[in-house]
Amino acid sequence: GIQVEQSPPDLILQEGANSTLRCNFSDSVNNLQWFHQNPWVQLINLFYIPSGTKQNGRLSATTVATERYSLLYISSSQTTDSGVYFCAGYIQGAQKLVFGQGTRLTINP
Amino acid sequence: EAGVAQSPRYKIIEKRQSVAFWCNPISGHATLYWYQQILGQGPKLLIQFQNNGVVDDSQLPKDRFSAERLKGVDSTLKIQPAKLEDSAVYLCASSFWGPETQYFGPGTRLLVL
Numbered sequence: 734g735i736q737v738e739q740s741p742p743d744l745i746l747q748e749g750a751n752s753t754l755r756c757n758f759s760d761s762v763n764n765l766q767w768f769h770q771n772p773w774v775q776l777i778n779l780f781y782i783p784s785g786t787k788q789n790g791r792l793s794a795t796t797v798a799t800e801r802y803s804l805l806y807i808s809s810s811q812t813t814d815s816g817v818y819f820c821a822g823y824i825q826g827a828q829k830l831v832f833g834q835g836t837r838l839t840i841n842p
Numbered sequence: 843e844a845g846v847a848q849s850p851r852y853k854i855i856e857k858r859q860s861v862a863f864w865c866n867p868i869s870g871h872a873t874l875y876w877y878q879q880i881l882g883q884g885p886k887l888l889i890q891f892q893n894n895g896v897v898d899d900s901q902l903p904k905d906r907f908s909a910e911r912l913k914g915v916d917s918t919l920k921i922q923p924a925k926l927e928d929s930a931v932y933l934c935a936s937s938f939w940g941p942e943t944q945y946f947g948p949g950t951r952l953l954v955l
Binding site for chain 2 (some may be wrong): 737764773774775777778781827828829830831832
């Protein structure tokens with residue numbers, strides 16, 4: 734079955750708007766991470782967040798492990814936030830990282 | 843601290859040719875990963891090394907793909923012979939040891955014609 738599922742698949746916003754990206758993960762997955770993939774395909778670590786809440790500037794993430802979901806919040810979006818956001822988690826008992834299909838975020842000026 | 847280095851950044855080859863990608867992980871990182879990312883999808887793990895040893899290669903098409911990590915540092919991923927469906931971005935990543943933050947290289951875009 735689906736181990737890491739992201740929503741929405743696409744999100745188009747105006748500059749300055751706030752956004753929330755969701756990641757649902759199955760019982761076999763833990764140690765959630767969020768990545769941003771820029772147009773040059775570089776994957777940038779945003780958060781390693783097995784549980785709880787973390788904030789870094791305009792970005793924050795919350796993982797509720799007991800309910801098997803994680804949220805990524807982007808406030809006051811900028812055009813440079815555009816790209817694909819991936820959620821990934823580790824298969825329990827292994828060190829294998831499994832990725833969701835990603836959310837493509839487009840921020841228009 | 844230098845990041846994960848990969849080369850080449852782009853490669854165009856014809857089907858049935860061979861190709862090799864190189865990766866240099868972050869200094870001191872014991873674990874090295876190779877991922878394949880097909881357009882529109884998330885990265886998929888091909889092979890994982892811890893120092894010199896292979897931890898997981900269950901999704902590596904071993905009839906055509908091979909990888910090695912000599913001396914527990916640099917790694918090379920080879921495809922021979924290439925197929926059209928091998929067109930993808932190949933990403934290398936490293937982590938200090940186990941299931942914590944992985945750091946990704948800039949990737950190699952492969953186009954097989």
